[in-house]
Amino acid sequence: MKKTNTVTTCFVFTVLIFAGLMIFSTWAIAEEATPVKLPPPQTDGGKPLMQVLNDRASSREFSAEKLSMQVVSDLLWAAWGINRPETGKRTAPSARNRQEIDVYVASEDALYRYDAEAHQLIPVMNEDIRADTGKQEFVKTAPVNLIYVADFSKVSGESTEDKYFYAGADTGFISENVYLYCTSAGLATVVRGYVDKPALEKKMGLGPEKKVTLCQSVGYPKE
Ligand SMILES: Cc1cc2nc3c(=O)[nH]c(=O)nc-3n(C[C@H](O)[C@H](O)[C@H](O)COP(=O)(O)O)c2cc1C
Numbered sequence: 001m002k003k004t005n006t007v008t009t010c011f012v013f014t015v016l017i018f019a020g021l022m023i024f025s026t027w028a029i030a031e032e033a034t035p036v037k038l039p040p041p042q043t044d045g046g047k048p049l050m051q052v053l054n055d056r057a058s059s060r061e062f063s064a065e066k067l068s069m070q071v072v073s074d075l076l077w078a079a080w081g082i083n084r085p086e087t088g089k090r091t092a093p094s095a096r097n098r099q100e101i102d103v104y105v106a107s108e109d110a111l112y113r114y115d116a117e118a119h120q121l122i123p124v125m126n127e128d129i130r131a132d133t134g135k136q137e138f139v140k141t142a143p144v145n146l147i148y149v150a151d152f153s154k155v156s157g158e159s160t161e162d163k164y165f166y167a168g169a170d171t172g173f174i175s176e177n178v179y180l181y182c183t184s185a186g187l188a189t190v191v192r193g194y195v196d197k198p199a200l201e202k203k204m205g206l207g208p209e210k211k212v213t214l215c216q217s218v219g220y221p222k223e
Pocket residue numbers: 056057058059060136190191192193194195214
């Protein structure tokens with residue numbers, strides 16, 4: 001009888017601890033999932049286009065200075081924001097307007113996904129994964145590493161070759177927008193393919209339909 005009571009008590013304790021952990025983890029996920037609203041993008045100012053084209057360059061040396069929320073807002077809107085709300089179309093073109101590229105932002109604080117519709121950041125992971133975004137030393141400390149991810153669940157009726165071709169092309173337009181914005185705003189940037197993509201996809205918890213295409217570091221130039 002005594003033995004049965006002990007077993008029952010242990011069982012009840014285990015269930016209570018388990019339930020407590022479940023409630024805590026649900027709460028923690030809910031806390032993490034609170035989106036970060038970005039300020040409206042500043043769409044005036046900056047250098048004239050011909051001057052920007054004259055100055056555009058890749059740069060691999062960054063200062064430790066963090067980007068303000070306004071700069072992150074302008075950067076993401078320039079990259080892949082919605083510039084025609086009436087149609088939901090973007091600052092960069094995409095094959096058959098599939099808009100299959102997602103832009104993730106890896107910073108010291110966390111990993112976010114850019115939600116262009118609401119112009120906000122969706123927290124994905126409360127961890128600094130900058131070092132996982134490339135095999136070069138500077139990626140660990142660049143204030144922001146953008147990760148471009150093709151969501152092939154949005155693409156149907158294409159051969160595998162075409163899916164990857166369009167994903168690469170669509171990423172290229174977004175990346176060039178980032179180059180142009182950075183040059184205009186006095187920021188340094190470099191797009192990167194030297195990335196352990198399967199490892200990064202695993203780290204980010206991406207499903208089988210989502211593939212990393214390229215990464216791009218952004219920050220202020222080193223003094
Ligand atoms: C698809 C692609 C992948 C690239 N991958 C890397 C990379 O992994 N690491 C890097 O430092 N630069 C990378 N770059 C940047 C090129 O090295 C750079 O654009 C080239 O040297 C020309 O220099 P510029 O951009 O200053 O004109 C890449 C560029 C492209 C377009």
